[in-house]
Amino acid sequence: MQTLDMADIELREMNATLHAQAENTNQTAWEIKNPRGAHAIACGLDAPIEVTVKGSTGYYCGGMNKQATINIKGSAGPGVAENMMSGTVVIEGDASQYAGATGHGGLLVIKGNASSRCGISMKGIDIVVHGNIGHMSAFMAQSGNLVVCGDAGEALGDSLYEARLFVRGSVKSLGTDCVEKEMRPEHLEILADLLERSGADAKPEEFKRYGSARELYTFKIDNAY
């Protein structure tokens, strides 16, 4: 286990040390102490390492992640795992607004609640929230899966493209062009896998699926250039 203590080193040195880890590094386990809500912790990683942040983080923790597993033993500020490409980010506490925004791949697990705009414009990332999510989540979400074990706030999935949304609890309101859809066996299979990988104590049958009705302007072929 390598330890980086942010009481001793600057943020840039900490990130540079993690960036220097190659594909075949032997130093695979890293611990970051004293994060104290700092911004951009463990951003832009691209190696199969496991980083554990011992506390709460500020803006953009784990942003642009590739390959790495990042555990946050606290809560995460705005934009956690923004534009993640692959790998895993697990948050023990809550996540602030736009968690997993624009993410292309990988798995984001939020064990507490996520606030507004969770998974906004997601492009292939899988997000599992054990608690609730706030308003405008999955706005313009293009692909990937958003799983919510609790409740969803207002305007879920507004202007949605092809992302799948699974909610176990209540949905305060659906956004424009977002509708409830039939849960088919292949969806239950996806859900079961995501629930298991994220350690969520929920059954796939308890969820409802929501997706795009494909009625907006963008879906009309006559509007194509």
Added chain:
Amino acid sequence: MCGIVGLFLKDKSLEPQLGSLLAGMLVTMTDRGPDSAGIAIYSNETKDQSKIVVQSDTPKTDFDGLEVALANASGVTVGMEVSSTHAVLSVPNGAIDAVRTAIAAVNPALRIMSRGDTLEIYKEVGLPKDVASRFAIDVMSGSHGIGHTRMATESAVTTMGAHPFNTGNDQCLVHNGSLSNHNSLRRKLRREGIHIETENDTEVGAAYLTWRMQNGATLGEALESSLTDLDGFFTFVVGTKDGFGVVRDPIACKPAVMAETEQYVAFGSEYRALVDLPGIETARVWEPEPATVYFWSHSEQPIKEEAA
């Protein structure tokens, strides 16, 4: 951007540290806005006395003999303590309006920062650390306070454009965000006879709350109606003689984090602002909901959360 902080103490033993805790929180938020900074502190209620804080760019000449001139003009006793560009005037209860009139007559160039029984507002152009040290905020004691560091978007970087804004006796407001209907609302409020000094959007927000409360609304009601009458982005933290409140607009783009322990309730634009508070490791930390009024008070029941 802008950074805002607030600290409401439940544990009296922390009161001597209020200034240093609050200043520390605000300095941490410096990179959210370096233009100007201010702190409102509720402290030292003196029996039968109220306070008016005035500001001058030329304190040496303006404050020289000011208390005598104001006493002569108003007919009441006026005490004065100068702190850099600010002076705290102590006046008998009920004499605030008479002394304000006297200030306008004696030296119209003086700017009134705050008025009330316990409220003192200190604000200037500059970094939080410079503003805090200029007024020796870190040695101030008090029961609660709020602070602001500004990244100006809607109006000029001046002392009067700095936050907190005084909205009435012992009431003040800090704002992170930008109001988009402040021009039309300013015209409307001016027609209603509300005094608005600058072109600043937050001053209009503060004046709006004042106007609502002058017309019989409680602070909670005024905050709730602000959700419909104010257009734009805002996270507000308001201070009153007994407590402080938080409200975010329904879109809630502007960040907010709160923490509560047995000893205090704290607000920060970011979690970073809270990390040096005692016992933060075990505090309940959460993000306030959009369009919801939160209020903590020393005098009433400890917590009110009202979905607007």
